[in-house]
Amino acid sequence: MTSVTxxxxxxxxxxxxGGAAAPEVRSxxxxxxxxxxxxxxxxxxxxxMDWRRPGVRAAMRPIHVILLIILIIVGIGPLLWLAKSAITxxxxxxxxxxxxxxNGVDWTALSRAWSDPQVGIGTQFLNTLWVAVGxxxxxxxxxxxxxxxxxxxxxxxxxIVNGLVLGTLFVPAVVxxxxxxxxxxxxxxxxxxxxxxxxxxxxxxGANAFNILLMTRFxxxxxxxxFEAAKTDGAGPFRLFWSIVLPMSRPIxxxxxxxxxxxxxxxxLWPSLVLANPAVQPLSVRLPLIQPQxxxxxxxxxxxxxxxIPIVLFLIFQGAFLRSAGLGGAVKG
Amino acid sequence: xxxxTAPPTVRLRPRRTPGTWFRxxxxxxxxxxxxxxxxxxxxxxxxxxxxxxxSVQHTNFLAPPSFVGWANFNQVFHDPEFFVAVKNTGYxxxxxxxxxxPIPLVAAVLMSEVKRxxxxxxxxAYLPVVIPPVVAVLLWLTFYDASPHxxxxxxxxxxGIPPQPWIQSAATAMPSLVLEAxxxxxxxxIIIYLAALTSVAPExxxxxxxxGAGIWKKIWHVTxxxxxxxxxxxxxxxxxxxxxxxxxxxLFTKGGPADAxxxxxxxxxxxxxxxxTGGNYGTATALSILLxxxxxxxxxxxxxITKAWSDS
Numbered sequence: 346m347t348s349v350t351x352x353x354x355x356x357x358x359x360x361x362x363g364g365a366a367a368p369e370v371r372s373x374x375x376x377x378x379x380x381x382x383x384x385x386x387x388x389x390x391x392x393x394m395d396w397r398r399p400g401v402r403a404a405m406r407p408i409h410v411i412l413l414i415i416l417i418i419v420g421i422g423p424l425l426w427l428a429k430s431a432i433t434x435x436x437x438x439x440x441x442x443x444x445x446x447x448n449g450v451d452w453t454a455l456s457r458a459w460s461d462p463q464v465g466i467g468t469q470f471l472n473t474l475w476v477a478v479g480x481x482x483x484x485x486x487x488x489x490x491x492x493x494x495x496x497x498x499x500x501x502x503x504x505i506v507n508g509l510v511l512g513t514l515f516v517p518a519v520v521x522x523x524x525x526x527x528x529x530x531x532x533x534x535x536x537x538x539x540x541x542x543x544x545x546x547x548x549x550x551g552a553n554a555f556n557i558l559l560m561t562r563f564x565x566x567x568x569x570x571x572f573e574a575a576k577t578d579g580a581g582p583f584r585l586f587w588s589i590v591l592p593m594s595r596p597i598x599x600x601x602x603x604x605x606x607x608x609x610x611x612x613x614l615w616p617s618l619v620l621a622n623p624a625v626q627p628l629s630v631r632l633p634l635i636q637p638q639x640x641x642x643x644x645x646x647x648x649x650x651x652x653x654i655p656i657v658l659f660l661i662f663q664g665a666f667l668r669s670a671g672l673g674g675a676v677k678g
Numbered sequence: 679x680x681x682x683t684a685p686p687t688v689r690l691r692p693r694r695t696p697g698t699w700f701r702x703x704x705x706x707x708x709x710x711x712x713x714x715x716x717x718x719x720x721x722x723x724x725x726x727x728x729x730x731x732x733s734v735q736h737t738n739f740l741a742p743p744s745f746v747g748w749a750n751f752n753q754v755f756h757d758p759e760f761f762v763a764v765k766n767t768g769y770x771x772x773x774x775x776x777x778x779x780p781i782p783l784v785a786a787v788l789m790s791e792v793k794r795x796x797x798x799x800x801x802x803a804y805l806p807v808v809i810p811p812v813v814a815v816l817l818w819l820t821f822y823d824a825s826p827h828x829x830x831x832x833x834x835x836x837x838g839i840p841p842q843p844w845i846q847s848a849a850t851a852m853p854s855l856v857l858e859a860x861x862x863x864x865x866x867x868i869i870i871y872l873a874a875l876t877s878v879a880p881e882x883x884x885x886x887x888x889x890g891a892g893i894w895k896k897i898w899h900v901t902x903x904x905x906x907x908x909x910x911x912x913x914x915x916x917x918x919x920x921x922x923x924x925x926x927x928x929l930f931t932k933g934g935p936a937d938a939x940x941x942x943x944x945x946x947x948x949x950x951x952x953x954x955t956g957g958n959y960g961t962a963t964a965l966s967i968l969l970x971x972x973x974x975x976x977x978x979x980x981x982x983i984t985k986a987w988s989d990s
Contacts, residue, residue, distance in 0.1 A: 379923075389875075390787070390790070390896050390897055391791050391893055392883065392887055394887070400975070401893070409788070409792055412785070412788050412792075413798075413799065416799060417802060419802075419806070421802060421804060421805060421818060422802075423806070423818075423821075424808075424809070427817055430820075439827060440827060441827070441832070442820075442828065443829060443833060444826065483717070484766060486713055487714050490711075491710070491711065491714030491716065494707055494710035494711040495714075498703065498706070498710060500703075500708075500711070506711065506714070506715070509723065513718070513722050513723070513726065515974050515977055515978075516970060516975075517924075517969065517970050519946060519969060519970070520725075520963070520967060521725045521727070522946065522947075522950065522966065523732065523950045523962050523963050523966070524724070524728035524729045524963065526950075527728070527959070528724065528725055532720065534716075535719060548720070549721040549722075551713070552722035554722075557714070571848065582706040582707070583706065586710070611812075613925055614924055614925070618951065628810070628812075628813075629810060629812040629813075632812055632813065632816055633929055636816060636819075641820070645817075645820070648813050651810060651813050654808055655808050655809065655810060658800075658808075659808040663797075665799055666804065667800060667801075667804060667869055669947045670807070670865075670866050670869040670870065671716065
């Protein structure tokens, strides 16, 4: 995770995605004018000469203030409301939802939301962490070894495998929904059903063609002379993978990690099908189920707890999140 | 003719034996390929093939699957709900374009001209994207409380607008869903546009100014043409995303009221998992394949565009 916070990582990461995403085209242009950047840094649509015109200044200042107010209301308003309502007695929230100061503060909602034996989400919170960590591990394992085999080792059948992997990019996830559910009930090779185990989410998460695409593009752009030199020095394929290729790939590993963890935290439909047992349910599956049988203040406290980690991660790794979002265009499909 | 002259050149190549395969790194190649082959084989390639097979089969767990030809597709086309679902999904997509397409662009253009605390602006805009989607929907479910004391209705009462039924009336349910979806997604699009805006070559603006262009002319003749490609990609991605909308209709309204928000994905879900007596898996996969064909056309266009870009 930490590697992606290094600003130096960006251009490599973005150029590694190749033509799959719009940012690549932009970044190439961005790179080519990098030396001139210092002088052109503040240049936007409005020139410094425009700024000197009183009309422009008089118009832009209020526009920016209004924009900031709108962004605060839209971006942070719902979160503040959620934080306030999580510690407000239910009756207050129902009667005056928009009151700024609650009549009383009720901290018990938070502890009930966490540990209530019927509706508490403590277990599901830990489950969510497990789902995220496991999906991350499987995705990283498949993407790094597969990308290495396809882009660096390049056996004869690599082209066919690569084509079969990239072909799945065109198949929307909904097509897999039913057959994948049946596979999880009766998996081939594995034998025992993996439904209601974390493996039912972890393993299918690994079959992510976009990760393979990112990895192979990145590995293809690594200098092959380094590999040749390592081979002449007697490094075998395992040594080359572990000591040369992986350390050189930290930026792309960071991007894949961010995507893997965010997606695992967000996913709803698939976990709701295969993790039906409360003991393995993640938060996203649990929250809609407890909503009808729980008091409003405890429910909102549960929502607040569920939001905490993503928000904290975002505030810490802001740069990495926003940079991945620039690439995000290519994953949504 | 060619076959009679070919043999001598063929024999010059070393014979491939298990030994040469091993010494050439064949085993370690295969070992590195193994996790990918295993995971994609079981969880991607097999289910894709199965989806195609199942769409022409009748499958339940009581009897062995039987071949039924186009019957599943026929069933989809004879289901009146199918046309309602397609219409609703189209309505959702159009509304999402009307709400969600121009707002991020305008916001990004304005934000790109901010001089101080630019990071604050983009962080605020991106915050809704960080909230887990299920939490966001459930939070808005509380906001959409249709009583006069609901959060949104309270705000409306400040400006003298009577309480709205939000997701409880067939007429306002879909726009309410789209409003939440737009709020949840706009931040991501804004960040994509902001990245595109910083890469518009400043020389173009300089040149436009030499020609005497004002701010509006610069936006119209430089900024927008430079963003053309990104705008097209976000358009296609948005249509691909909205044709698969599931979370909002499922958690907000379960497709109601009166089927006003049932979407294609919700219908697939109902076919497969909606009945306690056993899933209609064949029909569900048939409909999912129809949706996939529609999306494949869109993604084909998308790949052609992005490829044309990276080649140029």
